[in-house]
Amino acid sequence: MNRNKVYPRYFALGALIIYFVFFFLPGLIGVGYSFTDWSAYSDELHFVGFQNFRTVFSADENYMKIISNTLAFTFITTVLKNVIGLILALLLTKSIRFLNMHRGIVFMPSVLSTLIIGMIFKSILDPKSGLLNSFFRSVGLEMLAQKWLVSSELAFGSVMAVDIWRGVGYIMTILIAGILSISSDYYEAAAIDGAGGWKKFWYITFPLILPTLATTTVLNVIYGLKVFDMVYALTNGGPGKATTEVLYTAVFKKFGTGQYAVGTALSSVMFVIMIIVGIYMIRIMTKNEVVE
Amino acid sequence: MKKKILVSLLSFTMVMGVLAGCGESASAPAASEPAAKEESAPADNGAAKEEAKPAETAAATADAGEDVTITFMASQDWIQDAEMELGEKFTEQTGIKVDYQIVPSDQYESLLMTKINAGECTDIFGGQSSQFSIVTQFNVEKNAVDLSGESWAGNVDPAAAVELSAGGKLYGQPIQDVSACWAVAYNIKTFEDLGLSIPTNYAEFCDVCEKIKAAGIIPIYECVSDGWHHVCWTEAAVAATQADASYPDALNENKATFEGNKELTTMFTQLKELADKGYMGDNYMSNEYADAPASIASGEYAMVLYNQGLGAEVNAADPSFPVDNIGYFVNPLCDNQALNVNYCGPSRFIFSGSKNIDAAKQYLAFMASDESLAYMTENVGKFNQLPYSNAPSAYSAVVQDFYDRYPKKVAVFQASVKYYNPAWMDIGADMSAMFLDEMTPEDVLKDIDKLRAEQAAAASDPAWN
Numbered sequence: 001m002n003r004n005k006v007y008p009r010y011f012a013l014g015a016l017i018i019y020f021v022f023f024f025l026p027g028l029i030g031v032g033y034s035f036t037d038w039s040a041y042s043d044e045l046h047f048v049g050f051q052n053f054r055t056v057f058s059a060d061e062n063y064m065k066i067i068s069n070t071l072a073f074t075f076i077t078t079v080l081k082n083v084i085g086l087i088l089a090l091l092l093t094k095s096i097r098f099l100n101m102h103r104g105i106v107f108m109p110s111v112l113s114t115l116i117i118g119m120i121f122k123s124i125l126d127p128k129s130g131l132l133n134s135f136f137r138s139v140g141l142e143m144l145a146q147k148w149l150v151s152s153e154l155a156f157g158s159v160m161a162v163d164i165w166r167g168v169g170y171i172m173t174i175l176i177a178g179i180l181s182i183s184s185d186y187y188e189a190a191a192i193d194g195a196g197g198w199k200k201f202w203y204i205t206f207p208l209i210l211p212t213l214a215t216t217t218v219l220n221v222i223y224g225l226k227v228f229d230m231v232y233a234l235t236n237g238g239p240g241k242a243t244t245e246v247l248y249t250a251v252f253k254k255f256g257t258g259q260y261a262v263g264t265a266l267s268s269v270m271f272v273i274m275i276i277v278g279i280y281m282i283r284i285m286t287k288n289e290v291v292e
Numbered sequence: 293m294k295k296k297i298l299v300s301l302l303s304f305t306m307v308m309g310v311l312a313g314c315g316e317s318a319s320a321p322a323a324s325e326p327a328a329k330e331e332s333a334p335a336d337n338g339a340a341k342e343e344a345k346p347a348e349t350a351a352a353t354a355d356a357g358e359d360v361t362i363t364f365m366a367s368q369d370w371i372q373d374a375e376m377e378l379g380e381k382f383t384e385q386t387g388i389k390v391d392y393q394i395v396p397s398d399q400y401e402s403l404l405m406t407k408i409n410a411g412e413c414t415d416i417f418g419g420q421s422s423q424f425s426i427v428t429q430f431n432v433e434k435n436a437v438d439l440s441g442e443s444w445a446g447n448v449d450p451a452a453a454v455e456l457s458a459g460g461k462l463y464g465q466p467i468q469d470v471s472a473c474w475a476v477a478y479n480i481k482t483f484e485d486l487g488l489s490i491p492t493n494y495a496e497f498c499d500v501c502e503k504i505k506a507a508g509i510i511p512i513y514e515c516v517s518d519g520w521h522h523v524c525w526t527e528a529a530v531a532a533t534q535a536d537a538s539y540p541d542a543l544n545e546n547k548a549t550f551e552g553n554k555e556l557t558t559m560f561t562q563l564k565e566l567a568d569k570g571y572m573g574d575n576y577m578s579n580e581y582a583d584a585p586a587s588i589a590s591g592e593y594a595m596v597l598y599n600q601g602l603g604a605e606v607n608a609a610d611p612s613f614p615v616d617n618i619g620y621f622v623n624p625l626c627d628n629q630a631l632n633v634n635y636c637g638p639s640r641f642i643f644s645g646s647k648n649i650d651a652a653k654q655y656l657a658f659m660a661s662d663e664s665l666a667y668m669t670e671n672v673g674k675f676n677q678l679p680y681s682n683a684p685s686a687y688s689a690v691v692q693d694f695y696d697r698y699p700k701k702v703a704v705f706q707a708s709v710k711y712y713n714p715a716w717m718d719i720g721a722d723m724s725a726m727f728l729d730e731m732t733p734e735d736v737l738k739d740i741d742k743l744r745a746e747q748a749a750a751a752s753d754p755a756w757n
Contacts (some may be wrong), residue, residue: 040409041428041751128575150577152728236398236519239577240725256402256713258409258429259750280523 034265040258050264062242070246073160074224080164081220082213085171093179107169114166118233121162125149150239159244163230171216178212179205214285221281225274300517302704333427360654362648365393366418367400370467370638374671387427388651398519401717414468415646421455421464421636422706423634425713430750432463437642437649439463444660449679451635455707464639465656472599473632474524475620482509482594493627494562501571512566513593516727517722518581524597525563530553530702540708550737559625560733567727576729585609600691601674620694631698636707663737711744718743
């Protein structure tokens, strides 16, 4: 039996054709449309060069704010989901009572529909009759009762907080798997050498789960850049002009008003951002990777 | 050898699977064929019927199955409980089920337009009528079914029919009472207790608000979170039409702008002032339209911009609150004293790409029958006179008094100005930004011009190009 057998390249052809036709080509056509005046109001299509991109990057428009909102959302939720997820994963890999119940409770929001979570939280965060403000008022913390989703200062933070609550359980589960895969020999050896909890974490756990953290970061970043449903359900981009507007809600609205070309231009910008962020992120995250 | 045979068989199965998949998608356009037929239907009604036959055949094919379910998507508050009750009767009579898809109002327009533009809309969709926007926004000649030949079409009030027609063909069916207008509905008893009288200008309105506020009651219930209701205050723009009757036409010909108009600047400035003075309370940004009747019934609020059915709705929320304890006066921004009339309103359209056109037509015919119109008028508080010749009239004394008090009627911008209605939700977002001090009234007006220009450019309107 020839163990070094290399399969012929044409074996990959089927997969490549399917990928090209159903993924690459539509993407390419989408980018192509961003250079036209494609709209729902006319059957004619004209080449307009970079006009749509000029609109996207124009100072008179809100798109730069929308792009920065998307990047801020991605960065903040990724960092916090990873940090909180890691803390929870560390706590829930210890020998504590009702371990699986605790894990289940933290993981549960990830299974629920984002739209349903959005609607529930819209009610919970209602300034007048919402559960959160009612709780604050009932315990005498009136000053903490805020206009969570309708003030320009708090709305974006509130949306991110709900999203972190929803997504942290999922990240925690992946990190738990990563932590449990670390051999206990390392910890035993470290304990014999007199290492405390922090040193065990910093010199054993953290380096060995970096590949897992790279995975969760990639997942979070992709999710963050593509976020739509959470923002849509909670604020629909408001309050005001674009307080919590992100790229996909803006693209959705542009398609809604039949301005397809600007919508595809926004998607193209998003595509470029995702490629740049993706390449750099994978490079940085895999740079000092430790292999067990 | 056996392995090779297995590989060949598997490959063959996979190829057949892929081909079958392609076959499926290739047949998909056939389903939308009726749409193409509808599009090419000639103007003559008789001929239109002839042309509609393939659609009916397709529909009949669909109907041949036991279970026909038509889908009807509309914004929150457009489908009343009474309509859903009638829907059940319709199912009993015809066997056709109706799946109502009610979408939160702040998300409806985007969702509807995306569905229409993607060619995947529900069988029936709700949309605001307007002779301008049904063409520029919905492109009804392409996306909706011609209803001119339907038995009920001749019963539609001519003024309402104009707003639902394009190229001489009727494309929609009114859902609501379009005689009602957005006016300030007030608690009569509160006014009497505080010795207040109906204001006749903005200054008097502020005095009334101040006295109500001093009595510990929030003067105005406003609900910005719905995205559309606070825009109804802009119907006071009829003041601009009164100041210059040619202004709407000049806007339509792109010879005038919103920016710089004195009345409109005053209107937005005064609205912002009402919010800043605390007349709308603390929660106007998060309040919801659906809670308005209960909020008035509770006595927490004294007034709300509403149509002429609030009394019945407040009574439904609290039976101890008399129906006739709600009175009305016109929106007093810009010292307006004219009735802001709008024969546009939420309407039903049949999507041209629907596979159930015939069933959808049956539903529309059922809803326009004498019995259904009477049932809707009896059971929906705000429906006093549905715009059909066969609909009963049910104006109460309070409502009749309101209409009699303002003999001057002026059409609102939603009906008289092109590209205003399609920008409604965007204007709502701008106004929300204005309330949050992110935009000034002048910025809002400037942005309305920009929004209209974008729509006009996309529609290749010669006045803008």
